[in-house]
Amino acid sequence: xxxxxxxxxxxxxxxxxxxxxxxxxxxxxxxxxxxxxxxxxxxxxxxxxxxxxxxxxxxxxxxxxxxxxxxxxxxxxxxxxxxxxxxxxxxxxxxxxxxxxxxxxxxxxxxx
Amino acid sequence: xxxxxxxxxxxxxxxxxxxxxxxxxxxxxxxxxxxxxxxxxxxxxxxxxxxxxxxxxxxxxxxxxxxxxxxxxxxxxxxxxxxxxxxxxxxxxxxxxxxxxxxxxxxxxxxxxxxxxxxxxxxxxxxxxxxxxxxxxxxxxxxxxxxxx
Amino acid sequence: xxxxxxxxxxxxxxxxxxxxxxxxxxxxxxxxxxxxxxxxxxxxxxxxxxxxxxxxxxxxxxxxxxxxxxxxxxxxxxxxxxxxxxxxxxxxxxxxxxxxxxxxxxxxxxxxxxxxxxxxxxxxxxxxxxxxxxxxxxxxxxxxxxxxxxxxxxxxxxxxxxxxxxxxxxxxxxxxxxxxxxxxxxxxxxxxxxxxxxxxxxxxxxxxxxxxxxxxxxxxxxxxxxxxxxxxxxxxxxxxxxxxxxxxxxxxxxxxxxxxxxxxxxxxxxxxxxxxxxxxxxxxxxxxxxxxxxxxxxxxxxxxxxxxxxxxxxxxxxxxxxxxxxxxxxxxxxxxxxxxxxxxxxxxxxxxxxxxxxx
Numbered sequence: 001x002x003x004x005x006x007x008x009x010x011x012x013x014x015x016x017x018x019x020x021x022x023x024x025x026x027x028x029x030x031x032x033x034x035x036x037x038x039x040x041x042x043x044x045x046x047x048x049x050x051x052x053x054x055x056x057x058x059x060x061x062x063x064x065x066x067x068x069x070x071x072x073x074x075x076x077x078x079x080x081x082x083x084x085x086x087x088x089x090x091x092x093x094x095x096x097x098x099x100x101x102x103x104x105x106x107x108x109x110x111x112x
Numbered sequence: 113x114x115x116x117x118x119x120x121x122x123x124x125x126x127x128x129x130x131x132x133x134x135x136x137x138x139x140x141x142x143x144x145x146x147x148x149x150x151x152x153x154x155x156x157x158x159x160x161x162x163x164x165x166x167x168x169x170x171x172x173x174x175x176x177x178x179x180x181x182x183x184x185x186x187x188x189x190x191x192x193x194x195x196x197x198x199x200x201x202x203x204x205x206x207x208x209x210x211x212x213x214x215x216x217x218x219x220x221x222x223x224x225x226x227x228x229x230x231x232x233x234x235x236x237x238x239x240x241x242x243x244x245x246x247x248x249x250x251x252x253x254x255x256x257x258x259x260x261x
Numbered sequence: 262x263x264x265x266x267x268x269x270x271x272x273x274x275x276x277x278x279x280x281x282x283x284x285x286x287x288x289x290x291x292x293x294x295x296x297x298x299x300x301x302x303x304x305x306x307x308x309x310x311x312x313x314x315x316x317x318x319x320x321x322x323x324x325x326x327x328x329x330x331x332x333x334x335x336x337x338x339x340x341x342x343x344x345x346x347x348x349x350x351x352x353x354x355x356x357x358x359x360x361x362x363x364x365x366x367x368x369x370x371x372x373x374x375x376x377x378x379x380x381x382x383x384x385x386x387x388x389x390x391x392x393x394x395x396x397x398x399x400x401x402x403x404x405x406x407x408x409x410x411x412x413x414x415x416x417x418x419x420x421x422x423x424x425x426x427x428x429x430x431x432x433x434x435x436x437x438x439x440x441x442x443x444x445x446x447x448x449x450x451x452x453x454x455x456x457x458x459x460x461x462x463x464x465x466x467x468x469x470x471x472x473x474x475x476x477x478x479x480x481x482x483x484x485x486x487x488x489x490x491x492x493x494x495x496x497x498x499x500x501x502x503x504x505x506x507x508x509x510x511x512x513x514x515x516x517x518x519x520x521x522x523x524x525x526x527x528x529x530x531x532x533x534x535x536x537x538x539x540x541x542x543x544x545x546x547x548x549x550x551x552x553x554x555x556x557x558x559x560x561x562x563x564x565x566x567x568x569x570x571x572x573x574x575x576x577x578x579x580x581x582x583x584x585x586x587x588x589x590x591x592x593x594x595x596x597x598x599x600x601x602x603x604x605x606x607x608x609x610x611x612x613x614x615x616x617x618x619x620x
Contacts, residue, residue, distance in 0.1 A: 062348030
């Protein structure tokens with residue numbers, strides 16, 4: 001029992017630490033891309049209307065762009081770990097069974 | 113209702129659980145992979161062109177423009193209003209050309225023909241050329257998909 | 262005609278033609294020794310896991326990356342902002358690279374300390390050292406690909422180092438750079454190394470490495486060999502494999518979580534004419550070498566300090582490569598000294614890396 005609570009507490013600690021870190025991550029906010037496209041080649045000289053390539057920012061930070069994406073990522077991670085924990089539980093059952101068969105020398109006869 | 117024999121053994125059940133959950137994990141991981149590998153097509157909702165480039169078209173004339181990543185054609189109708197087509201053949205996606213002397217669109221790949229309003233008249237194309245709205249708004253000629261404000 | 266029967270007849274069809282059941286039988290017979298060192302047996306397959314992730318994410322990144330001077334930085338910016346979930350894939354590739362190299366070092370030092378390289382496993386060790394070199398070169402070539410200020414400077418320094426080797430140094434540097442200087446050609450060349458030459462080289466070495474392990478079986482620690490500890494054995498399939506899958510799942514989950522919450526950023530595109538930015542450093546796994554080079558004075562007795570440093574490093578690598586032959590009396594004093602040397606190496610590498618980070 002003690003080992004299990006320790007593992008669980010460690011898990012909660014790790015998740016807590018990462019959540020705290022994630023909340024403080026810097027985000028780049030690119031302009032909401034307007035789906036209209038200016039035809040660039042047909043500009044008259046002197047007219048300054050074109051949407052040119054934005055002056056390159058110093059650094060580009062990678063991050064989810066909006067709240068929908070951020071929630072989706074939390075859901076994804078939660079689902080990932082849920083699946084992993086369930087799989088580890090199932091695998092421990094499988095290991096128990098495989099070790100039990102090993103002790104019984106169940107496969108010994110085949111090897112002979 | 114009690115059945116006489118089990119449908120599966122305990123071992124089969126456990127193995128099935130393992131396989132099923134591994135599959136769930138695989139699907140979870142596969143989803144972002146597929147989203148990455150099959151990015152959404154970027155077709156613009158509207159394209160703004162400088163009206164001055166199309167102002168002096170003769171009635172009935174056709175001029176090409178860029179509809180996002182696809183070729184397009186602007187047509188000035190007899191009454192002075194504008195119409196636009198996506199210049200992609202509805203048969204197998206080749207770029208169509210315009211034959212001004214015959215007032216028809218022609219696709220060289222498999223001899224497909226469309227009339228001056230984009231309706232498919234001869235050859236393999238199953239549907240007319242896709243039409244877009246083209247309106248003059250101030251200094252711009254704005255080409256829009258149907259239904260976009 | 263139910264699923265089970267169809268499954269069985271399908272397996273039978275393949276069995277008649279491929280005879281793959283021999284492989285499964287071998288895996289069932291293969292055993293893993295059970296002792297206090299068994300935990301280190303998980304490191305090898307962990308490397309394979311991270312490498313597999315690198316291959317998959319690498320292929321995905323290669324769908325959008327453009328390996329030219331003008332486009333490299335822009336294409337990665339596009340991957341990070343435009344392509345759906347591109348930033349996650351890049352982040353996974355970035356973190357899995359470091360994870361793989363950490364695991365390679367753990368695997369290396371554990372093998373060194375339990376002396377798995379004793380006869381007949383010398384070749385396994387030697388292919389392992391070459392695999393280590395390949396992994397580090399993977400990291401070095403990959404680091405240039407974003408083509409930002411930091412990676413350009415790091416590559417300039419890194420490809421300059423072979424120059425201090427007498428006679429062949431110039432040629433090595435020219436070969437690596439595709440010319441005298443680091444240019445767009447260097448980038449394209451490094452890309453070719455990273456996705457084609459190195460993968461083929463590594464896969465070949467890996468095939469030999471894994472074949473040798475299967476043929477010779479898992480090594481047994483000295484104390485067990487001497488009869489002091491009872492030998493326990495675990496069948497590889499299914500007992501060890503199930504445990505291995507648990508390790509893989511935890512490592513995979515940890516990797517993805519770290520990648521999602523700590524994605525790498527991208528500096529702006531490198532300017533070939535600009536002066537080197539302040540505080541350039543190579544990737545963490547080269548820091549100890551970087552710091553070692555810094556320690557050597559400009560000249561020692563008329564010989565270039567750098568040349569001596571490079572010579573010492575190459576000499577150390579060669580001794581390292583032939584370690585199984587140096588350690589021919591593993592249970593005697595010499596053997597114990599070599600084990601302590603492993604600890605010394607770890608302390609040295611970690612110490613130098615921390616020193617490098619602090620300055």
